[in-house]
Amino acid sequence: MSNGFKNTFGQRLEYLMQASGIEITKKGANAELARNMLSKGCLPFYVNSDFKKSCESARSRIENHRKTDFATSIEGKWLKAYCDYFKCSADYLFGYIDYPSHIETDIASVTGLNSTAIKILEKWHHIGSLKGQDYSWARNCTRAINDLLEEDIWFSHEVLLPIADYCVKRHRYEEPALSDHERTKALKDFRLALFTASEGLISCIKAIYKKEK
16 A cells, blocks of 8 residues: 555545555454544444444445445535544545645655655654653654755665665565566575665765764
């Protein structure tokens, strides 16, 4: 799952479900979302204030929504509920933008980062803004990215390109259609690529350290 590019309302809803941690292929996915939305107050207890009956009613609606092509077929209160729960823009549900929020869409258009990468960076920034040593790892990760990006020539040539090569080799190794001989070769290739990428990162860090001295 690399971005929010989905064609139908149902596909966009499933993307949001999966991005929120709900495994959409499991049997109880719709019920899990229904319980979560009701528990967080995004949906009212609309079946005689009975939580169990409300969950079942909401589960049935969500199941139908996942099969729906257009947001115009969805009741307004449900569109609002999805926006409130997933913290997404209605424009995403209607298919006007390709990412769940306008901020993500703008960041993606400028940087080329996908939705998952943007959310991770946002999460690090939020955690790093909290006080206390327990959150220092997030601040340090953000600072490290800033430092590496500022070392543009080193970061692109010594770090990113070898990592990109490693990713290509790793995905090649994971292809299910490979023969035993091809998989053995692919394994050697991606292990070598991992070593090269690690060496490149070490070289970059050493260069930054020498420059700061």
